[in-house]
Structure formats: C-alpha cells, structure tokens
Amino acid sequence: VNNGSPGTAPIVRIRGNGSISYAADPLYIIDGTAAADITNFDSKDIESIEILKDASSTSVYGSRAANGVVLITTKKGKKDGKMHISIDSYAGVQSISKTLDLLNTQQYIQYGTALNTNAGLGLPSRFSNMSDPIYAGATQTYAQTNTDWQKELFKNAAISNTSVSFSTGSEKSTYFASAAYYNQDGIMVGTGYNRGNLRFNSDHDISKHIKFGQTLMYSYGDKDNQKETQGRTNIMHAIRSVPYLPVMDPTKLGGYRASNSGTDGTDAFNPVELENIFESKTSTSKLFGTIYLEIELTDYLKFKTTAGLDYTDILNKVHFPIYNDGFNSSPNATSSRESFTNVTKSFTNQLTFNKKIGNHSLNVIAVQEQTAYSTNTMFITGNLPTNAVEELTGLSNVNANGSIQKNLLLSYLGRVNYDYKNKYLLSVSMRADGSSKFAPGNKWGSFPSASLGWRVKEEPFLQNVTAISDLKIRGGYGELGNNGIGNYDWQAVMLSNTQYVMNNALIGGTFFNALANKDLKWESSKMTNIGIDLGLLNNKLTFTAEWFNKVTDNLILAAPYPTSIGYRAPAYTNIGKMKNYGMEFQAGYILNTGELKSNFSANLSIVRNKVLNLFNATATIDAGYNQDYGTDNMTRTIVGQPIDRKSVV
Numbered sequence: 001v002n003n004g005s006p007g008t009a010p011i012v013r014i015r016g017n018g019s020i021s022y023a024a025d026p027l028y029i030i031d032g033t034a035a036a037d038i039t040n041f042d043s044k045d046i047e048s049i050e051i052l053k054d055a056s057s058t059s060v061y062g063s064r065a066a067n068g069v070v071l072i073t074t075k076k077g078k079k080d081g082k083m084h085i086s087i088d089s090y091a092g093v094q095s096i097s098k099t100l101d102l103l104n105t106q107q108y109i110q111y112g113t114a115l116n117t118n119a120g121l122g123l124p125s126r127f128s129n130m131s132d133p134i135y136a137g138a139t140q141t142y143a144q145t146n147t148d149w150q151k152e153l154f155k156n157a158a159i160s161n162t163s164v165s166f167s168t169g170s171e172k173s174t175y176f177a178s179a180a181y182y183n184q185d186g187i188m189v190g191t192g193y194n195r196g197n198l199r200f201n202s203d204h205d206i207s208k209h210i211k212f213g214q215t216l217m218y219s220y221g222d223k224d225n226q227k228e229t230q231g232r233t234n235i236m237h238a239i240r241s242v243p244y245l246p247v248m249d250p251t252k253l254g255g256y257r258a259s260n261s262g263t264d265g266t267d268a269f270n271p272v273e274l275e276n277i278f279e280s281k282t283s284t285s286k287l288f289g290t291i292y293l294e295i296e297l298t299d300y301l302k303f304k305t306t307a308g309l310d311y312t313d314i315l316n317k318v319h320f321p322i323y324n325d326g327f328n329s330s331p332n333a334t335s336s337r338e339s340f341t342n343v344t345k346s347f348t349n350q351l352t353f354n355k356k357i358g359n360h361s362l363n364v365i366a367v368q369e370q371t372a373y374s375t376n377t378m379f380i381t382g383n384l385p386t387n388a389v390e391e392l393t394g395l396s397n398v399n400a401n402g403s404i405q406k407n408l409l410l411s412y413l414g415r416v417n418y419d420y421k422n423k424y425l426l427s428v429s430m431r432a433d434g435s436s437k438f439a440p441g442n443k444w445g446s447f448p449s450a451s452l453g454w455r456v457k458e459e460p461f462l463q464n465v466t467a468i469s470d471l472k473i474r475g476g477y478g479e480l481g482n483n484g485i486g487n488y489d490w491q492a493v494m495l496s497n498t499q500y501v502m503n504n505a506l507i508g509g510t511f512f513n514a515l516a517n518k519d520l521k522w523e524s525s526k527m528t529n530i531g532i533d534l535g536l537l538n539n540k541l542t543f544t545a546e547w548f549n550k551v552t553d554n555l556i557l558a559a560p561y562p563t564s565i566g567y568r569a570p571a572y573t574n575i576g577k578m579k580n581y582g583m584e585f586q587a588g589y590i591l592n593t594g595e596l597k598s599n600f601s602a603n604l605s606i607v608r609n610k611v612l613n614l615f616n617a618t619a620t621i622d623a624g625y626n627q628d629y630g631t632d633n634m635t636r637t638i639v640g641q642p643i644d645r646k647s648v649v
Contacts, residue, residue, distance in 0.1 A: 006184040007193030007223040007282075009039045014053055014068030015548060016580035016607045017643055019523060020555055020621065022484040026068040027061055031201075031215045033290045033308030033346055034064060034371065038072070040219040040286045040312075042180040042197040044088055044163040047075045053584075054548065055478020055527035056427060056451035060367075062411050063433040063445065066482035066525055066552075074215060076201055077167040077174030084167045091160040096187050099150045105143065105244045112265060124265035126244070135249045135257070142244040149238040152247050153271050157185035157192075176201040188226060188234065190275025195221035209296040216289040225280040229269050240268035247272050254323035261327070270325055279319040279390070287311040300355040310344040321387045335390055336381035346371045359421045367413040378402040405487045410434040425453030425474075435483040438520055439490045445522040449478030457535075470535030470542075475528075482523040485556055489572045492516040514569035515561075521574055525552040542588040549581040551612075559615055577613035578643065582606045609642040 017024040028035045035041075050071040052058045058065035078084070103111055109127060116123050130143040165178035180197040196219065203213035226234060242264050249257035256273035259266050292306040316338040322330055346369065353364040379402065382395030415429035427450065434444045453474040462468060493514040500509040531546035555576025561567070588601040614621065617639055624634030624644070635644035 005188070005191050005193075005226045006186045007039065007195070007221060009037045012070070014051065014070075015550065015582070015605075016609050018067040018525065018550075018552060018580070019482055019484065020576055020578065020611075020637060020643055021557055022482065022523075024067050026070050027064045028070050028072065029061065030072045030288070031074055031290050032292070032306055032348070033288075033310065034061075034344065035288060035310055036312070036342070036344075038070075040195065040197075040221060040284060040288075041072075041217065042163060042178065042182070042199070042219075044161075044165070044180060045074045045178055045197070045199050045217070046072055048073045054451075054476050054529040054546075055480055055525070055550075056429070056449045056476035056529075058480060059429050059431055059447060059449040059478050060413060060415065062413070062431045062447065063409070063435065063481040063483045063522070066480045066484070066523070074199070074201060074217075075165070075167070075176050075178075076203060077169035077176045079169045079171055079174055081170055082168065084165075086165045087163070088165075089160075089162040091158065094157045094159055094185075094187050096150075096154045099154070100239065102148075102150070102239065103243065105146045108243055116265075124263055126263045126265075130244065134246045135251045137251070140246075145244045145246055147241070147243050147245060147247060149241045149243070149247075149271060153189060153234065153238050153275070154187050155189055157187045159184045171205070173204045174202065186224070186226070188275065189272060190224060191226050192224045193221065195219055211294040212292070214289065214291040217287070219284075219286045219288075221284045223282040223284070225282060227274045227278050227280055229274060229278075230267070232269075234271040234274055237268045237271040237274065240266050241271065242266060242268075249326070252323075252325050253329075254321065254325060256323075256325045258325040258327045267327070269328060273323075273325060277321055277323060279317065281317045283315045283317070285313045300353060302352045302354070304348075304350045304352070306346075306348045306350075308344075308346040308348075310342075312340070312342045314340040314342070319390045332396075333384040333387055333390075334381065335384055335392060335395070336379070337392060338379045339377070341376040343374045344371065361417075361419045361422075363417040365413070365415050367411070367415075369409075369411040369413070371409045371411075372406070373408075374404070374406045376402070376404050406436075407487045408436045409483070421458065423455050423458040425451075425455070427451045427476075429478075433481055433483070433522075435522075437483050437485055437487055437489070438522070439516075439518040442490075442519065442521040445481040445483075445524070447479045447481055447524075449476065451476030451478075467536055468534070469537065469539045470533060472533040473531075474533070475530040477526070477528050480525045480527070482525065482552075485520075485572070489556075490517050490520040493569055512567065514567050515565075515571045517571050517573055519574075520556065520572055521554060523552060523554050523556055523574070525550055527551075540590050542586075544584075544586045546584045547582075548584070549579065551577070551579040553577050557614065557621075575613070575615055576611070578609065578611045580607060580609050582608050611637055611639050611641060611643060614639055 012026055013024060014026050028038055052069035052071065058069050061069050113123060113127065126142065131141050134140050134142055134145055161180065161182045163178060163180040167176040169175065178199045183194040185192045197217065199217045201215045204211065206212055242259050245259055246257055248255055254277055256270050258270040258273065259268050261267040288310050290306060290308045292304060294302060294304040296302050318336045320330060320334040322333050348367065348369045351366045355362055380392060380398065380400040382398040384395065411431065411433045413429065413431045418426045429449050431447045432444060451474065453472060456462060456471040456473060457468060462471065492512050494510055495513045496508065496510040498509045498511055499506045527548060527550040529546055529548040531544065534543045554574035555578065556572055556574055557576045558570040559573040559575055560570045583606045586601065586603040591598040621637040622633035637643050
C-alpha cells in the first residue's frame with residue numbers, strides 16, 4: 001500500500017484489479033520499451049500519455065498488458081531549425097491538512113481510569129505519580145506535561161523542482177536534452193526524497209529510406225523512508241503515545257523517552273525517536289534507454305528494429321543504534337545493507353505493411369519480441385559495538401545471503417487493420433507469448449483479439465448535420481494472459497533451514513517445503529467492450545461512453561492442503577475465476593478565445609468486481625493483517641463478493 005511518503009511509487013489501477021494473488025499494476029511503455037514504474041522519470045520530459053484499456057488495443061503488448069497499458073512518449077526536437085531553451089521551476093510548502101482529535105493529559109487520565117475501573121483492572125502506576133518530575137532533575141511534572149505527538153511528528157515541508165531543457169533540429173536531425181532536480185521534504189520528520197535526472201533524445205534521417213534514433217535517461221534518487229516498528233506505522237505510535245510523557249529525556253541513552261506498558265498502560269514507541277535516531281535510506285540509480293533503426297523497403301513496407309535497456313541499482317541502508325528510552329533498548333548497534341540489481345533487455349523486430357488502394361486501407365504488422373529479466377540480490381547484516389560507526393566494518397553476528405533470478409519472455413504478434421472509406425473499421429490480431437516462468441508444456445499462451453468500428457458520421461444521412469462533427473460506434477473482444485507470477489512458482493520449494501540428528505550429532509539439512517505443479521499455466525482474461533464516441537460543434541464538445549466486461553479465468557492461487565502431507569507451503573494452482581465490469585463516461589469542452597486556449601474534461605468510471613470461483617464454494621482468502629488495526633485480518637475474499645472486501649469477522 002502506498003503510504004504517501006515522498007518518493008513512493010503511485011498506485012495505478014485500470015478497470016479494477018486484474019488478479020487476486022499477483023501484481024495488478026499496468027504496463028508502462030516509455031518510448032516503445034517497458035518500464036517497471038515511472039517513479040524515477042521527470043514528468044517535464046513527457047510529451048504525451050495514452051491509456052489503453054480494452055483487450056483489442058492492449059493485445060499488442062501481450063501478457064504484460066493484462067492490467068492495462070500506459071503509453072508514454074517523451075519529448076523530441078523539432079525540425080524547424082531553431083534553438084529552444086526552456087526553464088521550468090517551482091517551489092512550495094506542504095503541510096498536513098487535518099490531524100486527529102486526541103485526548104490531552106487530563107482527558108487521558110479520566111478515560112484510562114474509567115476504562116480500567118469498569119473492566120475490573122488496576123490502574124497504571126503512573127496515574128498515582130503524576131506529580132513526579134518527568135525525569136530526574138526536571139522541574140516539570142507529568143501532570144504539567146501535555147505533549148501533542150502529532151504536532152511533534154508532523155511539520156511544514158518544502159518541495160521544489162527545477163527543469164532545464166534544450167532542443168533543436170534540422171531537416172536531417174533533431175535533438176532534445178534536459179536536466180532536472182526534484183526535492184521533497186516529508187511532512188513527517190525524518191522522511192524526504194530527492195532526485196536528479198538527465199535526458200538526451202535524438203532522431204536522424206540517415207538517408208531518404210533509413211532513420212535512426214535513440215532515447216537515453218539517467219536518474220539518481222535518495223529516499224529517507226518512513227520507519228515502522230512493532231508492526232505499526234509511526235502514525236499509530238503517535239496515536240498510542242500518552243500525552244503526559246515528554247518527547248526528549250536527556251537522562252536516557254539516545255535522548256528520547258518512550259511509554260512503558262507496565263507503568264503507562266501502553267507500549268507505543270516514541271514516533272519522533274523512531275524517525276530521528278533510526279536510519280532507513282534507499283538509493284536508486286537508473287539507466288533507461290532505447291535505440292532504433294527503421295528502413296523503408298518500399299513505399300508501403302517498412303522494417304524497424306528496436307533495442308531497449310532498463311538497468312536499476314537499488315541500495316537499502318538500515319541502521320539501528322545503541323539506545324535506551326526507558327522501555328525499548330538495544331545494547332548493540334545493528335547495520336544492514338541490501339542491494340538489488342535489476343536488468344531488463346528487450347529486442348523488437350517489426351515489419352509494417354501499409355497501403356491504400358482506392359477506398360480500401362490496409363495496415364498489417366508482424367512483430368517478434370524478446371525480453372530478458374534478471375535480478376541479483378545481496379544482503380548482509382551484523383552488530384556493531386558503538387554508535388560512532390555505521391558502515392559494515394568490525395561486524396559481529398554476521399548474516400549474509402544472496403540470490404539470482406532470471407526469466408525470459410518470447411513473443412510473436414500479427415495484426416491486420418482494415419478500413420473502407422474511413423467508415424467501416426476492422427482490426428484482428430493474434431499474439432503468442434512464451435514465458436520461462438511456466439513448466440514445459442505450458443510455457444506458451446495464444447491470445448486473439450478483434451474489434452469493429454462504424455463511423456456513422458461518414459454516412460450520407462449525417463453529412464449535412466453540421467452540429468454533429470463525429471459519431472462512432474465501436475466494439476471489441478480480446479483475450480490476454482498474465483504471467484506476473486514468481487520466476488519459479490511451478491517448481492518444488494527447497495529449504496535448508498533445518499537440522500537432522502546423525503551419529504548423535506546435529507547436521508544441517510535440506511527438505512522440500514512445497515509440491516511442484518507442472519500443470520501451472522497462464523491466467524487468461526477475456527474482455528468485451530462496446531462504446532460510442534460523439535463530437536459536436538466541430539469537436540468543441542465531445543462525449544464518450546463505454547461498457548466493458550472482463551472475465552479472468554485460471555487465476556493462480558496458493559491452494560492449501562493438509563499438513564499431514566508433510567509440506568508447510570501451499571502449492572500454486574489455477575483454480576480461481578473473477579470478473580470486472582462497469583461503465584466509463586468522459587466529456588470534454590474546448591474553449592479558445594484569441595490567444596487563450598482552454599481544455600476542460602471530466603470523467604466518471606463505475607467499476608464492479610466479483611469473485612466467481614476459489615478453491616471451493618466456501619473458501620476464503622483473508623488478508624490485510626496490520627497492528628495498526630488490531631490482531632485480525634482486515635479483508636476477506638469470498639465467492640460472490642468483490643476482492644478484499646472489508647472483513648466483518
């Protein structure tokens with residue numbers, strides 16, 4: 001869940017969740033190449049964004065597009081022979097708009113006394129010693145203290161961004177370059193994010209029939225993460241903290257004070273202490289680029305080959321110091337590092353046939369694509385004897401491990417677009433995807449799609465209706481797959497964290513923790529959509545309405561089985577089914593007055609979700625356990641109800 005802290009990736013859902021167990025994020029395509037997310041990109045570099053929702057339009061991107069596609073095109077230079085320099089900068093202040101109305105010291109004592117008395121429980125010992133000083137040598141007593149923990153935890157925070165871009169072009173080449181720096185302090189103390197970006201795009205007409213181009217982006221970001229402990233967020237710690245305790249206590253190691261469950265009746269961690277003396281940082285470096293070569297073989301036949309690279313290095317640094325706040329303490333400092341190197345390499349070859357004969361227009365594409373993913377992870381942690389050193393030197397109780405994961409996706413696509421007099425439209429496609437994530441015999445999935453369109457405005461009976469500038473009725477059907485599972489989920493899980501007695505001695509052992517499932521196959525979605533597009537007054541006023549129904553079958557779920565079999569982990573199996581359905585409406589209005597140009601739009605989406613099948617008719621999937629809300633799961637998924645509906649148990 002996105003907690004709203006600076007640098008956190010946005011949560012995007014297109015027509016609801018597309019899976020129960022696996023990722024529901026859309027596919028981001030930036031300049032023709034897939035990207036994991038858009039957190040590291042500068043929004044000022046974006047020229048246009050397009051959202052693909054229905055199966056016919058998303059089928060071009062195959063299995064990765066089961067949750068929709070976000071197409072992003074970055075800026076390029078213009079062939080106008082001019083130099084363009086742009087500077088865009090802003091600065092602002094963020095503040096929390098609303099806080100909770102919490103009890104002050106007097107109210108807390110009254111409430112706590114009534115609560116414990118009615119429950120037949122004794123009062124926390126602090127309640128009888130409110131006239132004591134808040135720490136040795138202090139003149140202020142507990143009764144005189146009234147700490148507003150929300151005020152101590154939240155602050156006004158600065159936000160700023162500066163982008164500089166340069167572009168130019170001639171008849172043969174265009175160039176675009178930019179640099180940007182973004183900085184956002186968090187409204188919660190101890191949080192923040194800053195990022196630097198560099199970009200260079202170019203396109204070149206090598207000859208009349210050959211084009212070459214590239215895009216290249218580098219970004220570096222540092223994020224001070226929001227800290228959590230005891231399974232609770234810092235906001236919950238602030239809510240549970242008692243108002244008669246001070247934030248600071250110079251007599252404690254570390255200088256902070258926390259409540260004690262025995263004397264104060266609560267075990268909240270000091271939220272300000274957690275953010276200020278504990279360290280959790282994430283540093284990210286990303287290199288993202290594409291390169292293409294396009295050859296015009298004939299007037300109607302083109303070949304284009306594209307290579308893409310998404311290289312990301314992530315380093316998580318965590319440090320817990322030696323401290324003692326009167327309730328929580330640590331005699332040793334603990335420091336850890338976790339690094340991830342994620343590399344995605346893609347290669348695409350596309351042959352395009354585009355020809356118009358009289359009133360007939362035909363566009364045919366054939367695509368071959370290969371995408372290779374790899375993730376290299378390393379982790380090390382250990383104890384330090386002093387707070388003077390935070391680096392990984394002189395560690396004791398060292399624990400280190402690492403892993404390498406890879407997967408490969410191979411795809412073939414054929415698509416035919418036909419229109420007659422720009423009036424009757426037809427699109428048919430077939431895509432085949434092969435994924436290394438599935439067992440032999442189930443690696444490949446085939447996903448067809450088709451759509452029809454009728455431009456009613458082009459009919460003779462509407463030619464003289466000047467008020468209607470556009471009217472189109474369309475419908476489509478398509479199938480998509482989803483391979484967003486783990487790289488090795490179909491295989492048996494082996495663990496080596498066990499011991500066995502042999503020759504009266506304990507030795508390390510390895511055992512199978514889950515059964516393999518060679519029958520595991522693609523999740524598949526079948527979508528139907530019908531829509532209408534209306535333009536009035538030379539498209540000054542536009543309106544769109546669309547109905548859709550998406551049924552996802554063979555949902556991959558972790559199916560439980562009796563522990564008597566001897567395996568602790570569940571097996572992944574295709575046993576679920578659900579549907580997303582609804583309506584979408586969008587209205588737009590263009591108002592141009594002289595040099596002033598305005599564009600207004602509004603949209604409304606009605607999306608419904610229903611689970612059609614799980615392990616059995618009475619099966620449940622409980623989720624959302626969080627100490628912030630108690631000891632029970634917050635959501636329950638059952639047949640006949642939406643995914644993750646609020647649990648009443």
